[in-house]
Amino acid sequence: MRFGANYTPRRGWFHHWLDFDPAEQREDFETLAGLGLDHVRVFCLWPLFQPQRGLIRQRALDDLARLYDVAAGAGLDVTVDVLQGHLSSFEFYPSWTVTHHQRNIFTDPDVVEAEAELVAAVAHRLRDHGNQLGVSLANEPNNMIAPVGRDAVTEAEVDAWITRLLTAATEADPDHPHTHSAFDAVWYDEGHTFTPRQLTTLGARTVVHPWVFSAGIGKKYGGLSTEAAHVAEYVVELARAWAPDPARSIWVQEIGAPAGSVTPEQAPEFAEQTVRNLARCEGGVGCYLVVQPRCLAHDAGLPRAGVQPRPVRRARPTEAGRRASARCRRGAEAQPVAGRDSLDSGCAGRG
Amino acid sequence: MRFGANYTPRRGWFHHWLDFDPAEQREDFETLAGLGLDHVRVFCLWPLFQPQRGLIRQRALDDLARLYDVAAGAGLDVTVDVLQGHLSSFEFYPSWTVTHHQRNIFTDPDVVEAEAELVAAVAHRLRDHGNQLGVSLANEPNNMIAPVGRDAVTEAEVDAWITRLLTAATEADPDHPHTHSAFDAVWYDEGHTFTPRQLTTLGARTVVHPWVFSAGIGKKYGGLSTEAAHVAEYVVELARAWAPDPARSIWVQEIGAPAGSVTPEQAPEFAEQTVRNLARCEGGVGCYLVVQPRCLAHDAGLPRAGVQPRPVRRARPTEAGRRASARCRRGAEAQPVAGRDSLDSGCAGRG
Numbered sequence: 001m002r003f004g005a006n007y008t009p010r011r012g013w014f015h016h017w018l019d020f021d022p023a024e025q026r027e028d029f030e031t032l033a034g035l036g037l038d039h040v041r042v043f044c045l046w047p048l049f050q051p052q053r054g055l056i057r058q059r060a061l062d063d064l065a066r067l068y069d070v071a072a073g074a075g076l077d078v079t080v081d082v083l084q085g086h087l088s089s090f091e092f093y094p095s096w097t098v099t100h101h102q103r104n105i106f107t108d109p110d111v112v113e114a115e116a117e118l119v120a121a122v123a124h125r126l127r128d129h130g131n132q133l134g135v136s137l138a139n140e141p142n143n144m145i146a147p148v149g150r151d152a153v154t155e156a157e158v159d160a161w162i163t164r165l166l167t168a169a170t171e172a173d174p175d176h177p178h179t180h181s182a183f184d185a186v187w188y189d190e191g192h193t194f195t196p197r198q199l200t201t202l203g204a205r206t207v208v209h210p211w212v213f214s215a216g217i218g219k220k221y222g223g224l225s226t227e228a229a230h231v232a233e234y235v236v237e238l239a240r241a242w243a244p245d246p247a248r249s250i251w252v253q254e255i256g257a258p259a260g261s262v263t264p265e266q267a268p269e270f271a272e273q274t275v276r277n278l279a280r281c282e283g284g285v286g287c288y289l290v291v292q293p294r295c296l297a298h299d300a301g302l303p304r305a306g307v308q309p310r311p312v313r314r315a316r317p318t319e320a321g322r323r324a325s326a327r328c329r330r331g332a333e334a335q336p337v338a339g340r341d342s343l344d345s346g347c348a349g350r351g
Numbered sequence: 352m353r354f355g356a357n358y359t360p361r362r363g364w365f366h367h368w369l370d371f372d373p374a375e376q377r378e379d380f381e382t383l384a385g386l387g388l389d390h391v392r393v394f395c396l397w398p399l400f401q402p403q404r405g406l407i408r409q410r411a412l413d414d415l416a417r418l419y420d421v422a423a424g425a426g427l428d429v430t431v432d433v434l435q436g437h438l439s440s441f442e443f444y445p446s447w448t449v450t451h452h453q454r455n456i457f458t459d460p461d462v463v464e465a466e467a468e469l470v471a472a473v474a475h476r477l478r479d480h481g482n483q484l485g486v487s488l489a490n491e492p493n494n495m496i497a498p499v500g501r502d503a504v505t506e507a508e509v510d511a512w513i514t515r516l517l518t519a520a521t522e523a524d525p526d527h528p529h530t531h532s533a534f535d536a537v538w539y540d541e542g543h544t545f546t547p548r549q550l551t552t553l554g555a556r557t558v559v560h561p562w563v564f565s566a567g568i569g570k571k572y573g574g575l576s577t578e579a580a581h582v583a584e585y586v587v588e589l590a591r592a593w594a595p596d597p598a599r600s601i602w603v604q605e606i607g608a609p610a611g612s613v614t615p616e617q618a619p620e621f622a623e624q625t626v627r628n629l630a631r632c633e634g635g636v637g638c639y640l641v642v643q644p645r646c647l648a649h650d651a652g653l654p655r656a657g658v659q660p661r662p663v664r665r666a667r668p669t670e671a672g673r674r675a676s677a678r679c680r681r682g683a684e685a686q687p688v689a690g691r692d693s694l695d696s697g698c699a700g701r702g
Contacts, residue, residue: 059369089451
């Protein structure tokens with residue numbers, strides 16, 4: 001059973017690659033490890049790692065490898081998402097994919113080949129790191145497809161894109177489980193071309209991001225409603241039902257208590273209920289509340305330095321949660337888990 | 352009389368900010384100084400200097416100041432364009448101005464205020480550098496207006512944008528001449544909202560980029576045609592005619608012999624004729640052929656390391672050119688000059 005969080009650096013947000021500072025990371029990682037986490041999920045910024053189609057920056061790979069080493073020093077394993085791409089409502093397109101050079105990032109052969117090269121370079125660079133958990137292609141790339149995002153793609157084209165990039169990762173590093181992710185439109189939106197079939201058949205695990213704001217659940221029913229507290233459990237069971245292989249691993253990679261859906265006062269109770277409900281999933285689901293410092297004031301576009309975890313974020317699992325977790329440990333394979341912005345929860349499920 | 356070139360780093364193209372290396376710059380600058388140049392024009396990358404609306408990276412400013420110091424060590428003065436923005440067909444939009452955060456970069460009050468802060472920060476940081484020549488707002492920002500680019504703007508809105516940013520530069524550094532630039536559509540396209548009036552009245556000088564590919568002149572008439580060899584002279588006289596003040600300085604900031612308009616074999620002769628013709632401009636125009644290593648293979652998107660100036664780029668002014676240049680030195684005020692990609696020429700004109 002694994003517990004982790006999305007790593008959002010307190011200083012510099014995901015722009016921290018521009019001012020890479022292992023000392024700051026060490027501080028952040030020790031804080032996270034002190035909260036009981038055993039791993040983090042980190043995010044490359046595509047334009048910084050591959051600023052031209054044919055240029056993968058060696059120093060970016062070096063910095064990523066150093067980050068792995070710093071995490072190892074704090075006792076943390078790491079999983080990395082490569083093609084960002086999309087992060088917390090912001091999109092990072094390399095200049096060679098926009099305006100006069102605009103090409104569909106899912107279907108243009110040259111662009112996809114470049115993406116495959118970057119995925120392979122990252123996977124290859126990290127394959128011998130003892131704390132590598134695997135590569136994820138991109139954080140919720142379906143945010144970047146039309147009509148929500150820019151590029152129109154068919155389901156078959158998404159199939160080809162995921163398959164090409166997973167092949168690149170696996171060829172570069174056959175020894176770790178590589179995955180892909182998507183936001184909840186996969187489950188809720190008819191006609192969406194990222195599909196349940198892709199999530200439940202491609203890659204080493206089924207990855208889910210069951211956010212309570214999806215489909216307006218939290219707002220509609222309330223942060224502590226039956227509907228909100230069962231979202232994660234619901235999506236896990238939905239994913240299990242879709243999977244041709246009922247024993248396929250399910251990775252609850254992101255859950256959280258976003259403001260607007262769950263009030264700060266409701267967050268601890270929401271988190272505990274979510275964990276309890278996930279723990280009841282058939283076959284055993286291990287859960288653990290994981291948290292991270294919030295560092296981005298979206299409205300101002302201002303990274304905030306020096307923000308410490310709030311009390312609610314220091315919450316440890318209740319006794320019930322601990323029992324549930326222990327129950328899962330017996331039955332469940334170890335799984336990487338991660339959360340994201342704001343109050344985050346991560347759960348590792350296994351069918 | 353001043354002679355310079357756009358500084359395109361041989362390694363890393365304009366992405367060099369990501370792997371800032373004063374040693375490489377020193378080598379480049381000594382090469383350029385060895386060709387007889389006395390200054391360079393350098394280009395910030397907007398998303399790297401201001402990755403969030405409220406975040407101007409201190410280290411980016413530090414690196415820029417270090418670049419000025421390295422240039423000073425090679426005997427070069429420097430002029431800097433801030434909001435790139437547009438460079439050689441590539442556009443660099445910060446993530447906070449695209450997709451879900453898309454705002455018009457010329458008219459949105461918050462965006463323009465952030466731009467003004469960056470322009471001011473750059474101007475302020477460099478004001479005490481002995482080799483500062485002044486700040487230019489952005490390289491040809493009219494590439495980024497509709498219908499060529501993304502954001503629709505009226506002439507009045509462009510007026511306000513240029514004025515706001517020039518004010519920011521001047522308030523931060525009243526001691527140097529600050530300017531703005533635009534590509535040739537200003538002169539040739541009816542209805543274009545960057546206008547001759549703006550170029551010839553706003554900022555410390557009239558800045559022109561008389562490229563031979565504009566309006567298809569080189570292709571239509573040939574690289575050594577009367578029409579092609581007189582383009583720069585023509586635009587200088589056009590700018591002088593538009594200026595309410597006939598004595599206003601005219602800065603020929605970019606000219607060149609682009610492939611597709613001028614063959615490599617024609618380039619030296621084209622350059623010499625361009626210089627001779629500019630030298631005939633009324634009131635005296637000083638010219639000097641300036642060159643820089645070409646480092647970007649656009650087609651492949653690949654920066655090429657280790658490229659040395661080609662023989663044609665080592666061409667020194669002919670005796671006639673030298674005479675013309677000497678003639679100008681007598682009559683013309685010293686002006687910063689810069690060239691750009693490929694074979695580049697720079698000329699300082701004065702009305």
